[in-house]
Amino acid sequence: GENVEQHPSTLSVQEGDSAVIKCTYSDSASNYFPWYKQELGKGPQLIIDIRSNVGEKKDQRIAVTLNKTAKHFSLHITETQPEDSAVYFCAASIGYTGNQFYFGTGTSLTVIP
Amino acid sequence: DTGVSQDPRHKITKRGQNVTFRCDPISEHNRLYWYRQTLGQGPEFLTYFQNEAQLEKSRLLSDRFSAERPKGSFSTLEIQRTEQGDSAMYLCASSLGDKTYEQYFGPGTRLTVT
Numbered sequence: 001g002e003n004v005e006q007h008p009s010t011l012s013v014q015e016g017d018s019a020v021i022k023c024t025y026s027d028s029a030s031n032y033f034p035w036y037k038q039e040l041g042k043g044p045q046l047i048i049d050i051r052s053n054v055g056e057k058k059d060q061r062i063a064v065t066l067n068k069t070a071k072h073f074s075l076h077i078t079e080t081q082p083e084d085s086a087v088y089f090c091a092a093s094i095g096y097t098g099n100q101f102y103f104g105t106g107t108s109l110t111v112i113p
Numbered sequence: 114d115t116g117v118s119q120d121p122r123h124k125i126t127k128r129g130q131n132v133t134f135r136c137d138p139i140s141e142h143n144r145l146y147w148y149r150q151t152l153g154q155g156p157e158f159l160t161y162f163q164n165e166a167q168l169e170k171s172r173l174l175s176d177r178f179s180a181e182r183p184k185g186s187f188s189t190l191e192i193q194r195t196e197q198g199d200s201a202m203y204l205c206a207s208s209l210g211d212k213t214y215e216q217y218f219g220p221g222t223r224l225t226v227t
Contacts, residue, residue: 041220043218046217099169102158105155
């Protein structure tokens with residue numbers, strides 16, 4: 001099955017700086033890559049996603065890039081704010097089949113005011 | 114759109130007892146997923162339904178676990194003879210299905226087995 005690795009496990013940045021989280025996947029059949037934000041005691045919240053036919057997608061301060069050849073994708077958060085502090089998870093799936101998501105182990109992001 | 118809801122939010126039970134969790138998906142979402150999340154880890158897939166049909170089960174879903182979605186709306190996850198290793202957050206997600214890929218998660222049920 002799919003194996004998703006995520007780095008770093010923890011990340012601290014100063015408010016206003018950028019944060020980058022990287023993930024790699026193993027199954028070349030994976031074609032859908034969502035990112036989730038999870039705050040303490042809550043369920044994961046979908047923040048952005050990308051399909052394999054697109055190399056980059058941006059939504060305000062958040063962007064995701066995908067390199068299918070290298071099998072890696074990254075989350076970029078610019079102009080970070082204290083409310084961005086949370087655990088972020090990447091995931092991969094063969095989207096069109098309705099299959100399960102394979103999640104990374106998470107990155108705990110702390111934005112220091 | 115009220116989102117995915119789960120009940121209860123927290124459950125403490127003694128080893129050997131049975132527990133049941135409920136998930137109500139977003140209305141009109143025909144796919145429903147159960148995941149388990151342990152501390153410091155990402156969610157791990159347990160099983161999924163398309164309408165009332167259970168289409169896939171993970172090897173993590175031992176014979177003590179059973180899930181149902183009898184009318185294609187809400188779902189229940191039952192754990193029989195709970196063990197301390199069952200302590201985790203149980204997450205439910207739903208998806209519209211067809212050509213949409215996005216899964217939306219509920220707040221989870223945190224199970225503690227003492």
